[in-house]
Amino acid sequence: MASASASAQLERAYKRMLIPTFLAVGIFAIVPLVGMIGLSFTDYHLIRGFRGEVGFQNFVRLWTDGRFMESIYVMCALSFIGVAVQIVMGTLVAVGLEKIVPRWRLARGFFVIPFAVPAIVTALVWLSLFTPTLSPINAFFAIFGIQIPAILTTQTGAIAAIVIADTWTTYPFVMLLILAALQGISTDLDEAAAMDGATRIRAFFYITLPLLVPALTMVALFRFIETLKHFPLIFVLTNGGPGRSTQATNYYAYVQTFQSSNVGYGSAIAMFLFFFAGVISLYIAKRNARLADA
Amino acid sequence: MRDDSFSFKLKRGFGILMMLAFAVFAVFPILWVLILSFRPATQLFVPIWETPFELTLENYSAIIGTNFPFALLNSAITAGASTLLALLLGIPAAFALSKSRLSGKFLASWLLLLLRMAPPVGFVIPLFLIYINSGLIDTYAGLIFAYMSLTLPLVVWSMWTTFNQIPNEVIEAALMDGASIWKTLVKVMIPIARPGIVAAAILSFLLAWNDFFFALIITRSETVTAPVAVMNFVSYASVDWGAIAVASIVLTLPVVPVIILANKYIVQSLGGAVKG
């Protein structure tokens, strides 16, 4: 079986298995991506059409565009805070389900439900919860004379609102991944350390957590990329406001492309995001390759 | 083994409290929408404890008259078909990537990730222009292919790691028995990888089912999907919260049992992805 010709034949069969995917990805993903790169060097406008190529002008404009710079700041705030909150909460729930309430078998499923809620629905639901005159939370606390502040009217509050809504629907993803990782960790390790309860929490920090680090890094990177692409939440929940203080970069690319019709410039902004995604995905791919070799 | 000290109980109590708080956070918004969906128009935002018996099915019957059921069907068709297509194309590809000695695997893995992560806002316009010129605009095929560009990288990526966990000896044994490589995949590998396939299928179905942005750009009236149709309840002069609540429930409900039943497969399959 290990003859050279049989092996070559096998490799050819493998190659054929790749062809359909290769074609499908090529046509429906690579071609549009190349199109995006092409458009970013033009001044294509949805109303005025093409006037011509503009070289690197769109990219030069990025440097001098205050709104673009601010959008990066907003994007970073949303991504870093969002990922941190989601990681912490997802991990806590996963660890809690495993270690604190292992008997809540059914609850496991309930904790996953928000993951199934479409982003646009998430946005609408939280919009009603964050609007003081509509929200049952405000109505409930009003009984006790407590006024919950409106959070969509300040930049910090609006960013927090997006993070909360996003966390609600994505922590299950983190939770599932951490649950998966926890099951891969031999339990006698921390049970041995947990002989007495006092050290049990410490054992988590010194033994379990370090073992979770690779999984956590992976989840964090995946979530980070996803948070860079926030759209429905901003579109519905904050409308980019107050002012334009929650127009993160991806949303700003949308505003330029669709509201101002500047497809060329919008594509240049998207290129910046694409570059970002490229670097992070390269890192993940390298890391994976290293793990596969090891 | 057991620790009955007060401080341990305190900590455990605190832990349970924390878990309860998380459970409330997870379930409360869904309960709120559920309540909203049964409230008549005048009572929508009157706290439920003030008029607990003012309930109605009107919101549900009203939505039948809109194009939302049609949009829901479109969502199911496109998300389902794109998932099937992605599995059909992606599983053999993942198998080949996992088991062959091809060069350029690293590049392929990077590319798959990159596609999974690329910002749609950049490439929908080129996609839109391609669709206009090829007549794929506002067709099921067009939307299915667009979703496939999201789901296929996901399927290949996750099945790749799943197949990596299956030892090469299994294939070698099958080939020894005279099975073709294609048969080996269908008869031997796929049954072993079933949990991974279920997980990949669910994740990619969710990806397409939840999509708002692609549908916003490349559908017109014939293939509008449910997430876009929900926005039709936000009209010029009013927002139909009752309809939105019903639509939200209807959009979420079909997926919930699947995800509850299958979450152990997802955990199993993700286990491969995060191992190490």
Add this chain to the structure above:
Amino acid sequence: MYLKTTRRLMAAALAGAMALQSGAAFAQEKTLKVLLFGMPSTIGLQALAGDFEKETGIKADIEIIGQDVFENRITLSFAGRTGDIDVVHTPAIQVQRWVEAGWINPITDQVDALEDKDDFLKGPLEAYAVEGDTYALPFFAEVGLLAYRKDILEAKGQQPPKTWDEMLSVAAAINTPETAAIALRAAPGQGFNMFVFPALMWAYGGKFFADYPSDLTPAINSPENLKALQVYIELLTKYGPQGVGRFNFPEIVAAVQGGQVAMTVDGTSITSQLVDKEKSPVADNIELALPPSGPAGRFPPIAVHGLAVPSDAKDPEASFKFIQWATSKETMAKIALNQAYPDFTRASVASIPEVVEKYSGIQPNFLDLRVEALNEARGDYRPLISTWPEIGAALGENINGALNGLVTPEAALEKADQEVSDIIDSQ
């Protein structure tokens, strides 16, 4: 063998794609595709589509979509020449832009040939005149009115405010923690806060441009505009409900109906929901009046919507037939009776007894009030230029920023001025 399977699969997929596509094309050929966005009048129109088919033999497929997704849909359909729309909902503030882009066709001759052309309200009809041609027929003209809770004002011994300055003092007198004095649209957007804010701006003597339409140098950062912005901010931050800085019309409707807000100034499509006894528990206590004025006069907010024929419509004649039917006296009267639709654009509808009876039930002088406000409104309440959507967005965002305290009012207007100037220059 696998390759063959693949090939077969691809062929099947392609065939499927073509079948679906031709199916769609076939469906489009025999019917008129009408794209509208959701409002009571368009929903009323949709319900009457059968009448149109009975009268003309042409089937009209009326699709109603949300306002937030409408612009996306239109821009891409027109820019991509997808030809999937035969009659399009055309807000007056978009018409210049669409004409400049060549997206809609003039219907001047057909409109001039209408026997009852003069029955259309003059202002709304003229809103669709671009360089001597008519591009749409109006079916909806709403005007801003003041809606107030007369029980609350009476209890505090207050008269309804006639000016924005009075509005401040009335608001101060009636504001309580349970019921805020006033809510106005605040969410950024050319059709959101920029539907209401210009009313204050014009009233205090401000303007958009140095000398519209001949000199489009922005005049946003004027002392008059600043005064208007300060009043707007003071009203909402001191006497507005919690979270008003993100409010748009739905939040306003819910807050007034829920008894959390006592006054608002908004279009008739909003105020008519406040006085609707089926939807609004406070309907009996709501009174409508002309919107407040200022030192420079009274400038009620106005919004006009019409129907136009896209330049890639398959059968422009049939499209116009639909427009003619939709804007006819009979159709408008039916909708006015079936829906909350005091915003009809034909003078004759206002003299139909059933219509008069229905709307005087809301308030005896309701229709007169509307006509009076319409007559006082200026057609260029929001400038009729093709760049308005971008300009409106820039102004709206900066004003919302100032309202929510992100920047000072001065800085907001300064920045808005600069941005408007950039938009004009980039033309």
